[in-house]
Amino acid sequence: MAKKRKTDASDGIRVGDKILSLSGYLTKRPKLEASSTSKDGLTLSNEGVSTKNQGPSNSKEDLSKEGVSTKTEGLPLSQGDRRLKPIGNPKYFDARQALPLWSRQDDIRQRLRQNDVLVLVGETGSGKSTQVPQFLIQEDWCQRKKVNVKGDGGVQEMAVGGMIAVTQPRRVAATTLAHRVAKEANIPGKKKDTERHGPLSDGIVGYSVRFDHRVPKGTKIKYVTEGMLLQELLRDPHLRQYSAIIVDEIHERSVDVDLLSGFLKQILSGDKAGRGGIPLKVVIMSATANVGSIKKFFSDADPEGSEESAPPVTRPKTSVDFLQIEGRQFPVDITHTSKPVPDIQDALLNTLFKIHKQESLFDKHGRKDILAFLTGQEEIESAQRLIEEHAETLPAGVPKIAVLPLFGQLSMEAQHKAFQPTKDKNTRKIVLATNIAETSVTVPGVRFVVDCGKAKVKQYRPRLGMESLLAKPISKSSAIQRTGRAGREGPGKCFRLYTEETYESLEKTDLPEILRTDVLNAVLTMKARGIDDVLAFPLMDPPEFESVEKALLHLHILGALADDGSITDIGRKMVMFPVPPPYARVLIAAATPKYDCLLEVIDIISCITAGDDIFLQIQSEETKEEAEEFRKELRRREGDLITYLTTIQQYSAENADRVRWCKDRKINTRNMKQAMNIRKQLRGLCVKQKMMEQPPADPQPFYPITPERSATILKCFLKGFALKTAILAPDNSYVTAHGKHVVAVHPASVLHGQKKEAIMFLEHVYTQKNYAKKVSAIEAQWIVEAVDRSG
DNA sequence: GAGCACTGC
Structure with missing residues (x-):
């Protein structure tokens, strides 16, 4: 007999008397659906798959400067009871008022007037991601202010604050939320352009994610991916354009959100001189109730090690408030x-x-x-x-x-x-x-x-x-x-x-991910943002000392850190590229006269970092044979990297039907498109960094690469992956050059089942066995040459 | 002979 048990409320699932309150929501549901929203007001039914709500992409016209604009000085405050008179489009008032969060808005405002940090637990469907920023934009502390900021060049008058950033772990979430909130918050009919260019061409809501930025002049609420805000931190360490940062979905605990929390904690516990004395408010939002450690992290604003210039005396602890909102869950x-x-x-x-x-x-x-x-x-x-x-x-x-x-x-x-x-x-x-x-x-x-x-x-x-x-x-x-x-x-x-x-x-x-992954990128991220002592950087879950030490050593080998641990010019250049550090190192090497193969390296890295393998796994035997026939002309004996290169070169030379082309070869069209986006971005960055001239536009005719050229490319990759090499032992197994482990070539590799003098592999995963993935054939001598730091 | 899921001016 199976045992039955109901969860209690803290489990996030409503039971017993809560059903009654839920039925209240049900009666309001038709209204919600009539305004064509999903029932929780924000979740796409197929988030992560559908792109239909994202609007046109990469339109440069809508890009406005994210820097300090001087026009907007805040919105007029509404009169009377805001509960009855929401600001924005009246079409959505009913739906917004039906959200569990709506009745708590004055409470939320009050708490943030009194505290720097609010930890808000709201279950799925509470409306927190869409409503909280709208509740705050009219607050006095949220308005842009002209202040004197002490900088390197003396005292300077600057504008600080005025915007709220809402971070999201995924791009789709950021863009769909921005579209949704734009519809709610923008007062219709103000500008005719809104009709023609969609809700985000004008108004107070924008977003910024990789490959897609829409930040109209006058944006007050900006949805961003966590990585994007980390990137902004690089040029604006005090986040001067923001009055508040709302960190959404913190329970997912990505590496990026952990790093972001550390930087936010530093800003909160610092002396605020960099912001002209204007405080930054932080709202931490989680869908799960176990936020004890998060609350503690932000309230323990012990400045030790986080702010060297700050006097160690009587700094008040950051005041952290906590609020839990019921969700809409059956x-x-x-x-x-x-x-x-x-x-x-x-x-x-x-x-x-x-x-x-x-x-x-x-x-x-x-x-x-x-x-x-x-x-x-x-x-x-x-x-x-x-x-x-x-x-x-x-x-x-x-x-x-x-x-x-x-x-x-x-x-x-x-x-x-x-x-x-x-x-x-x-x-x-x-x-x-x-x-x-x-x-x-x-x-x-x-x-x-x-x-x-x-x-x-x-x-x-x-x-x-x-x-x-x-x-x-x-x-x-x-x-x-x-x-x-x-x-x-x-x-x-x-x-x-x-x-x-x-x-x-x-x-x-x-x-959390930071305890499960290589902290190489995290450490470089910190170093590039001025953290000298990475072990003292505040993290909710600090990785083991050994992990950080390994990462520091690896970054030193890559040339990103000098002997004294400070970041080098190469390291600073590496952080400009949205790829893992070893790939960034390869890009930099590829631009030097010794290798001079930047376009090819960009092509390969684009394929590899586009997500999962661009080659789909084939299930049935017959389609396999068919696809293999097509794939034959892509496969290269040099290994997977040159095979990727051939694939993306042929794809970009294909001018007729790219979708068909992918289907025939069983290539993931989504990842291939992503690869082309990354390629465009990397090319743009390399041009900007003066690493190359503007390359000719697609489509370019395809010429198979010569063996000499592919040798150059592979040698160039060794500048980033010299540690990931293995040599064929007398017993026909591959033994890694560092660590002397036996690795097997993964069955998905074109080199599976083949014996080469030596191999370089970009990934190293233990599943059924110790597998090398993304494998290339190399000569043992190349490894020695690559480790020589002079090149 | 094998493939959790995300993400980055």
């Missing part, structure tokens, strides 16, 4: 297994068919589909086969089943299928997903969640200089998040394929 019944399951596939199958047989396909809230969380592609595909086989034995009269896989490497169309309702109404959808459905995308219609309790996580091992990708138990927080996916459209049920004891034994939260 109750979810949770079932654990009574015993640990011996076979996860078996348990999954039983659970799925039990749900399918016992539960109706529809109720008053809509469809009742199933979402199952599994660890990876392989598990998903084998489960799909089993389910489909078993579904054929279903008796007549029982609704049919449609199984839909959902994972990152799937093509756009295949991913889209998982979001659409089944064509036949009498068919139940079963979506088998990886972690992608936990945060990145929302599958509509889900009322049942099946959770296997595991996820694949990447973990960097500084000692070995490699990472592993293995299935590990998820955290409680993650389990709660998965459970919550069943209660977004109506009351739901969650079936956990593990015991309640197992649940209790799970870690409270996931390990």
